[in-house]
Amino acid sequence: MLVAAAVCPCPPLLVPAVAAGAAPELADARTACSDALAVLAASRPDRLVVVGPAGVDGRGVHPAGSAGSFAGFGVDLTVRLGSGPGGERPLPASLAVAAWLLEQTGWADAPVEGLGVGEELESARCAAAGREIAAAADRVALLVMGDGSACRTLKAPGYLDERAEGFDAAAARALGTADTAALLALDAELAQALQAAGRAPWQVLAGAAEGAGLEGRLLHEGAPYGVGYFVAAWS
Template sequence: MLVAAAVCPCPPLLVPQVAGGAAAEMDDARAACYDAVAVLAAARADRLLVVGPAEPPDRGAFPAGTRGSLRGFGVDVEVGLGKGEPGERELPPSLTVGAWLLERTGWRNAPVEGLGVGEPLEPERCAEVGRELAAGPERLALLVMGDGSACRSLKAPGHHDERAAAFDAAAARALGGANTAALAALDAGLARTLRAAGRSGWQVLAGAAEGAGLAGRLLYDAAPYGVGYFVASWS
């Protein structure tokens, strides 16, 4: 059963070494992520699963101990999913940022695994995956990494789209209210158009949290680079 969840953005810029001189611009987001992870730690789960967007061939399960690095972003930062033997595959960037957050906050609680989900995964399948994850008797916690739309300004990666602000506002309300129905109702096609990489992970969370009775709190909601970044805590 799902006992807690944290939702965090996954840009490598969250890591100060990657951001360099602009690291301070993400201070508030970073601090909110630390607070959300602290709520996960307090839940005393039996298992923590880090969920994030991934491109082929980096989709699917990653066992405890799997390593990831940010060398592709110009910095010598390497992290892993808790204790365990390194896997044959490296973590995708989203899960690497999640593993970095856990290491930075000194995670010593439940064993950690990862799940890379594809952006094209249909909402119903996302919900099914979430239900399957939460179906067992163990106390499960989720760290869900993912961004909102990338079209909030003219300088955004996806340029400006007038629909982006409303999409992100709906996502923020749903995440802040732990509203599983509203998350499940997010339009996958529009999310794809707006380059919202968090949609599939959020809908996995929605499936996992059905009937769990969790309360949500929105800790951060901003678009500093024209990309919607949200931090939320469910417990």
């Protein structure tokens, strides 16, 4: 059963070594992520699973101890997803960011599993995956990585799209109130058009939280690079 969840954005710029001179711009988001992870720790889960968007090579389960690197972003930094033997496949970027967050907040020695999901995964399959995760142990916690739309400004990665602000507002409300029905109602095709990488992971969370009676808090909301970033805690 799901007992707690933390929702965090997953840009590699969240890692100060990657952000370099731009690191202060996401300082508030980092602080909020630490607060959300504290909620997970307080829940004392039997199982912690990290869910994040992934390309074809990073989809599926990543066992505890799996490694990821930020070399592709010009930084000689390797992280591991908790402690364990790991797997042969490298972590996708979203799970590598999660591994870095966990290392910063005292989870480095805990067994943590990862799940990379495709951004086009249908809502029903996302929810089913979440229900399966929640049923795997008595006390399950989720760290859910994902960004909102990438079309909030002219300089955003996806350029300006007038639909982006409304999409992000709906996502922020749902994440801040633990509204699983609203999360599952997010349109997958619109999310893809807006390059909202968090839609599928958020819907995995929605499936996991069905019937759990959790309450949500939105700890941070912003779009410093034209991309929607949200941090929330459910408990």
